[in-house]
Amino acid sequence: MPTDASPTRDLRFPEGFLWGAATAAHQIEGSPMADGAGPSIWTRFAHTPGMTLNGDTGDIACDHYNRWKDDVALMRELGLKAYRFSVSWSRIHPEGIGRVNQAGVDFYSRLVDELLANDIEPLLTLFHWDLPAALDDKGGWLNRDCADWFAEYGTTLYRALDGRVKKWVTLNEPWVITDGGYLHGALAPGHRSRYEAPIASHNLMRAHGAAVQAYRAEGKHEIGLVVNIEPKHAASDSAEDEAAVKRAHAYMNEQYLHPALLGRYPPELAEVFGDAWPEIDPVDFDLIRQPLDFVGINYYTRSVTRADASYPLRAGGVRQPGATYTETGWEVFPMALTELLLWFKDTYGDLPLYITENGAAFFDPPVAEGGRVRDPLRIDYLRKHITAVHDAITAGVDVRGYMAWSLLDNLEWSLGYSKRFGIVHVDYGTQQRTPKDSAHWYSGVIASNGRALADPLPY
Known part of the structure; x- marks a missing residue:
């Protein structure tokens, strides 16, 4: 299918399509211990020497905790219809469970109210990787009690915010949590x-199911799961490479969607993990497989796979000659997003989907005189990927929204501040926000409900 926009194509999206941008609490907020909050595993990890590039931490980040009102005004200026953000669990429950820190609840309540006052719909993610340190001390996601912990935390927020927040997400990218963590x-x-990873994965899915159950008891709107998935393509037509693709596909793309939507794990996982694959109690799937209102898909790249005894339990794929790669080493391959969305529909049915993250880190020049940041590669990336979403919708996939990653340049986890994904430039010394060319371009796409994708590019 084509992914290039042209003046002859009608690229309008369905009426009511939700255009927005996304962030994560630890990456932008700063002030992680403010107003009674407890430490998270990321606070502790980043302050451990050698764990992050240049020793970078989230202590200040984008200072969104203090600048949230200005950031919402910026969202409105850009014309965003939605904002996907996450909540810091340890701001709400400093010890992970039990005592509620009302100051933390109030912070997110004010943020939600400000979004609504500016006609921006909030999409709230309960967990984007920053587990309270107090719960990690109890075993974290290796402890089966985590399902109860997560349901308790979710219930606190449902009672405080449901109704004002109408779209909820349980987990963001459980694959990254376990593969990286x-x-x-x-x-x-x-x-x-290798032995801990599948246990953590299974308990994450149990926690997801428990949080959905808790929402059905308290909430009245929609809740879903967000996964990062990518097509796996064989490096050759050899039987070995094709088998490797099946294992890689099961490990990344089916490990979380299959239990959540089909109530089982793909059989290839036992081969992937070998003797580290645990015995699973089938009763657990009664908890994990809860009816969902939507699934969020985070897409960045594809992977070209070659048979290797250690794959897929290692990073990487086969680099493609002549391809464009981002600053994080990911191939720009927009047509795979259409492929992925069609695969989801064919495998799991007509569940509503949102693209909850999509974007790229490229080298950005300094802010020029007059306040301009030229980022043509990012515009090209976004244009082709949004067009790929339109192709999937045309082919019958029920995609209802698109969230650009990310609203702001921010802390890229263990890579520190070395990679910039934002459509808005952040000067980390002054905290000055400067919309890049991509932000202004995306604003035009939103205002035209996609028609501007076919317009000549601004460079």
């Missing part, structure tokens, strides 16, 4: 264990 040690909590 429990298998390879590159992300908090920094464990490196």
